[in-house]
Amino acid sequence: MAKRVKPWNQRLAPYFFVAPNMLIFGVFIIYPAINGFNISAYDSSNGRTFKPVGTDNYRKLFSDSEFWSAAQASVIFVVAFVVLSTVAAIGLALLLTQRIRARGFFRAVFFLPVLLSPVVIGLLWGWILQRQSGGLNSLLGIEVGWLVNGPLALGVTIFVAVWMHVGFYTLILMAGLQGIDGSYYEAARMDGASAWQRFRHVTMPLLRPTTLVVVILAMITGFQAFDFVYTLTGGGPLGATTFMVQYIYEHAFRSPIQYGLAAAGSVVLFCTIFALTLVNFWYGRRKESI
Numbered sequence: 001m002a003k004r005v006k007p008w009n010q011r012l013a014p015y016f017f018v019a020p021n022m023l024i025f026g027v028f029i030i031y032p033a034i035n036g037f038n039i040s041a042y043d044s045s046n047g048r049t050f051k052p053v054g055t056d057n058y059r060k061l062f063s064d065s066e067f068w069s070a071a072q073a074s075v076i077f078v079v080a081f082v083v084l085s086t087v088a089a090i091g092l093a094l095l096l097t098q099r100i101r102a103r104g105f106f107r108a109v110f111f112l113p114v115l116l117s118p119v120v121i122g123l124l125w126g127w128i129l130q131r132q133s134g135g136l137n138s139l140l141g142i143e144v145g146w147l148v149n150g151p152l153a154l155g156v157t158i159f160v161a162v163w164m165h166v167g168f169y170t171l172i173l174m175a176g177l178q179g180i181d182g183s184y185y186e187a188a189r190m191d192g193a194s195a196w197q198r199f200r201h202v203t204m205p206l207l208r209p210t211t212l213v214v215v216i217l218a219m220i221t222g223f224q225a226f227d228f229v230y231t232l233t234g235g236g237p238l239g240a241t242t243f244m245v246q247y248i249y250e251h252a253f254r255s256p257i258q259y260g261l262a263a264a265g266s267v268v269l270f271c272t273i274f275a276l277t278l279v280n281f282w283y284g285r286r287k288e289s290i
Contacts, residue, residue: 033270039263047259057264067265069239070247073154077243078222080158085218086211088166093173094203111167118164122231125160150240153233157225157241160232165221169214176210177203212284216277223273244269 040057042050061067096107113121128135129146137143147153180203188198204211226245229235235242244265252262 036263036266036270039259040267041260043258043260045257045259047257050260053260057260058268060261061264061268066239066242067247070242070244073239073241074223074243076154077158077161077225077241078219081161081222081225082215082218084158084162085166085169086214088162089169089173089214090207090211092166092170093177094199096170097174097177110170113164113166114168116164118228119231121160121164122228125156125228126232129156147233148237150237153237153240157229157233160228161222161225164228165218169218172214172217173207173210176207180206209284212280216280219276219280220273223269 039050041052041054043053043057044050092110096103096110100106126147129137131137131143131145131148134146136146145152146156184202184206185198188202193201223243224245225243226249229241229243230246233241235246248262248265248269251258251265
C-alpha cells in the first residue's frame with residue numbers, strides 16, 4: 001500500500017502557526033544578541049555615532065574592579081540560588097504529590113509568587129524588611145538592618161529569589177515525579193527498601209533529567225537577575241548585590257554612557273551562560289549513559 005502524502009498546505013500549517021512567535025523572538029531576542037557582539041567592538045556615548053575600538057572594551061572590562069565585584073557577587077548568588085531552589089523544589093514536589101489535606105491549596109500558595117511582577121516583589125519585600133518601620137522587624141520586636149548590611153542584603157536577595165521562583169520549579173518536578181511508574185516503588189518495597197533507599201535509588205535517578213532542566217533554568221534565571229534586585233536593594237549596600245545585569249545596565253543607560261563596554265559585558269555574560277548550559281547538558285548525558 002502506497003504511503004499517503006499530505007498536501008503541501010497541511011505540511012506547512014504547523015510552521016505558519018509558529019512563524020509569528022519566531023518572528024518576534026528573532027527581532028527582539030536573536031538580532032539584539034547578535035548585534036551585541038558587533039557593538040562590543042565599538043565605542044559610543046550617544047547610540048548614534050560609533051567609533052571602532054577593536055578589543056579595547058574587553059580590556060577595559062577585565063581591568064575594571066567593579067566588573068569583577070559584580071561577577072563575584074553574581075557567582076555567589078547563582079550558586080546559592082541554584083542549590084537552594086533545586087533542593088527546596090524537590091522537597092516541595094515530594095510533599096505536594098502526597099495525599100495530604102488541602103493539597104490543592106498549598107500548591108496554589110507556593111505557585112502564587114510566580115504570578116507576581118518581579119518589580120512588585122522587590123518593592124513588597126523592601127517594605128517588609130525596612131529597618132525601622134518594616135513589617136518583619138515590627139513583628140519580631142527588633143531592629144535589624146536587613147538591607148544595609150552587605151552579607152545580610154545578599155542573603156535576603158537569595159531568599160527572595162528562591163521564594164519567587166521555587167513554585168515554578170516545584171511544578172516542573174511534580175510533573176517529573178508523576179511520570180515515574182509506580183511499579184518501581186512496588187518492586188523496591190518488596191525488596192525491603194526503606195523510604196530513604198527508595199528516594200535515593202529510584203526517585204532521584206529517574207528524576208535526574210527533570211532535575212537537570214530545573215538546574216539549567218535556575219542558573220539562567222540567576223545570572224539574569226535584575227528587576228526585583230534593583231527595586232529591593234538598588235545594588236547596595238556598597239555593591240554587595242550589584243550583579244552582572246545591573247553592571248551592564250548602568251554602563252549602558254547611566255552617565256557616562258559606555259555602550260561598547262556594556263555590550264562587552266553582555267557578551268561575556270552570554271558566553272558564560274552558554275558555556276555552563278553546555279556543561280550541564282554534557283554532565284547530564286554522561287550520567288544517563290553510565
